[in-house]
């Protein structure tokens with residue numbers, strides 16, 4: 001089975017998730033991993049399955065991923081297709097699906113939250129400050145009831161495995 005995993009990633013989390021998924025599929029499938037900021041994805045018809053990955057920034061998913069979905073919506077709706085999102089606020093995941101995916105687009109293999117990272121050392125300039133502020137607001141909020149629950153986001157390997165298993169068992 002030929003699979004395209006196309007993603008965009010600003011600071012590397014979505015890229016890492018795309019590679020983790022690809023590692024689980026390689027051997028059983030012919031996998032192409034494509035950074036959509038570096039090259040154009042071909043038509044979905046060139047593949048047996050398309051997986052699209054985007055991070056969420058300021059409540060928005062990648063314009064390139066959205067554009068690709070809109071341009072190929074009929075093909076993507078009628079073939080094996082999955083979407084994964086990386087985000088710092090997994091609680092908002094359903095809202096991101098509702099507001100960010102084109103109306104009527106329900107990929108046959110579903111939409112997954114692969115978690116996210118908020119690591120200031122990976123981010124430069126004013127965004128580093130923003131990441132620090134978000135981290136602080138999460139940890140302060142966590143401490144409000146006196147118990148730190150460790151809610152800083154992380155990549156969720158178990159969610160990556162769920163999608164990989166679904167693909168391998170199709």
Ligand SMILES: Cc1cc2nc3c(=O)[nH]c(=O)nc-3n(C[C@H](O)[C@H](O)[C@H](O)COP(=O)(O)O)c2cc1C
Nearest residue numbers: 009010011012013014055058059087088089116117
């Ligand atoms: C400038 C900036 C804005 C962000 N905005 C959001 C947001 O609106 N919602 C969210 O859930 N996560 C947000 N995040 C967290 C990112 O989704 C998270 O860091 C993710 O791991 C980034 O993936 P990437 O490195 O592949 O771009 C933001 C991160 C940054 C740096």
